[in-house]
Structure formats: C-alpha cells, structure tokens
Amino acid sequence: MPEIKWIDADAYLFDIDGTLLNAFGGAHYNAFHSALKKSFNLDCKIDGVQMHGNTDIGILRAVMTREGLTNGELEAKLDETLEHMCDQVELNRAQLHATVCPAIPELVRELHAQGKLLGVATGNLERIGWIKIEAGNLREYFSFGAFSDKHEKREDIFRNGVAEAKRRLGESATVCVIGDTPADITAAQAAGIPVIAVATGIYKLEQLAEHNPDVCVAACSELLHLVSAVKR
Ligand SMILES: [Mg+2]
Known part of the structure; x- marks a missing residue:
C-alpha cells in the first residue's frame, strides 16, 4: 500500500494492547x-x-x-x-494503569481533528477494552469499537470493525488497521484490510516486517509526521 493510501483512509481501526497503550497492574x-x-x-x-x-x-x-x-x-x-x-x-x-504508546495522543488527536473516523479493534472484551482506553485518556477520540465478545477470531473482529465503519460512512469508505502483532497483520490480510504494523508491543520491527504489512514502523511518531504534513 503506498503511503498516500493509508493517509487517505476514511477510518482507522486501532488495536489496543501494544498499539495504543500498554496496560499494567494485573x-x-x-x-x-x-x-x-x-x-x-x-x-x-x-x-x-x-x-x-x-x-x-x-x-x-x-x-x-x-x-x-x-x-x-x-x-x-x-x-x-x-x-x-x-x-x-x-x-x-x-x-489498571495504562502507559500510552509514543505519539499516540498526538496521532489520534490529529486524525480526529482531520475528521477521520476512529475505532478500536481488539481481542479484549468490550467493557475491558473501554476501561483501558479510559485509563489512557483516549476515549473522546474513538467513536466505536470491535471486540471479542461475539468474535473469537481476530479477522472476524476486524471485519466487524470495517462493517461498522462502512455503516457509518458509506460502503465506499476506506479503512485501515493499526496493530502491533503478527496476528494483527495476518488477520487484516485474511479480512482484506490494509494494515500498518507498529513495533511498540513485544515484537520487533523485523519480526513484524516478515509478515509483509502494508506499512511497518518502529512507533506511531513516524505516522504522525506524515499525517501532520498532509495538513500543511
Ligand atoms: Mg496488540
């Protein structure tokens, strides 16, 4: 996927753990x-x-x-x-405490300000996922979520997230997934959705790159530079 394509997406589905934030406290x-x-x-x-x-x-x-x-x-x-x-x-x-990943507050604020639809797409159960998002002070930027309550397979969670984005924006809406694991990449590929892999979880950039995501970055700060440049 050329860079311009993910920048032009109408909606973004963010994984939670390792992508938006890392939760701790047990x-x-x-x-x-x-x-x-x-x-x-x-x-x-x-x-x-x-x-x-x-x-x-x-x-x-x-x-x-x-x-x-x-x-x-x-x-x-x-x-x-x-x-x-x-x-x-x-x-x-x-x-439950959350350490938000580098540049995430700035990135989601910028995308939100540009009128993009933001959702979470996660293997968490819905109530647990939102508690983490609230712990990271990110709730105001996300309009909806796709969770594991009714979808055990990650690719089905992503499909559900895309369906909800299209229900809100129209059938022609373009959606991009952002995740931190090989499972995010393979699930997005199985569901036919472009995917950005970010190495802020336990996987290194090289490990993620092996699975051929459309874009692979060390941290979301790299995306923020590109997204901010579009505005100017
Ligand atoms: Mg994750």
Whole structure:
C-alpha cells in the first residue's frame, strides 16, 4: 500500500494492547483467573498461553484445553464467564494503569481533528477494552469499537470493525488497521484490510516486517509526521 493510501483512509481501526497503550497492574490478567475459578473451579494461571494478538475467548479456550476441559464445557458457561471477567476488571479498575504508546495522543488527536473516523479493534472484551482506553485518556477520540465478545477470531473482529465503519460512512469508505502483532497483520490480510504494523508491543520491527504489512514502523511518531504534513 503506498503511503498516500493509508493517509487517505476514511477510518482507522486501532488495536489496543501494544498499539495504543500498554496496560499494567494485573486487573485484566487476574480477571481470567477469577473467572476460571468461578466458572470451572480451575486454580491455574494463564501463563504459557499465547496472549499477544490473541482474543480473550481464545485465551480462555487455550487454558481450558490445556487443563483438560472440553469446548462444550466452555460454551455452556461462556456468557457468564465473560460477564464475570468484565465485572472483575470494573471492580479492580483502580489497579489498571495504562502507559500510552509514543505519539499516540498526538496521532489520534490529529486524525480526529482531520475528521477521520476512529475505532478500536481488539481481542479484549468490550467493557475491558473501554476501561483501558479510559485509563489512557483516549476515549473522546474513538467513536466505536470491535471486540471479542461475539468474535473469537481476530479477522472476524476486524471485519466487524470495517462493517461498522462502512455503516457509518458509506460502503465506499476506506479503512485501515493499526496493530502491533503478527496476528494483527495476518488477520487484516485474511479480512482484506490494509494494515500498518507498529513495533511498540513485544515484537520487533523485523519480526513484524516478515509478515509483509502494508506499512511497518518502529512507533506511531513516524505516522504522525506524515499525517501532520498532509495538513500543511
Ligand atoms: Mg496488540
């Protein structure tokens, strides 16, 4: 994708963890453990499961499979398990702190000021995702979100985000995803959406570049320069 194309997009879907911000304090992590205990009487930790680029339901499923439970057991209690996770993060939101990634406040403010539609597209559950966005003081810039509550696969989350952007802007609207993991790149490619990869999560620029994103940058400050230049 030539640079001008992503700059000209009508809407941007931002991943949360590692892209907009990095959350810490354990509220989300501990919510998995509380839910696994309450719904399935599991005392295990989620450590060892692929978390970066995964979805909350995907993480739950991987842990339960590892612990010998069946998909049917998860499905039977899925709704109450997800609700309990969200309740726990809400309850412990004071412990959830966010470090916003470099140049993100300036980038989303600039895109928003230019009239772009901004959404989040994340493997987080909706209530948890918005709590993180609020912790990063970014809520005012985002009009909508696509989350994992109803979509376990990342590519379906992205498709849902694009559909919502087109519902708001019209069928001809162009949408671009911004994410920090190989999973974001491959999911966007599977969904046919242009993707910008940014190395502010755990993956290095070279690792992301191997998956052939349309644009690959070390940090969003590189995008900010280009976006700001358009205005002048
Ligand atoms: Mg991420």
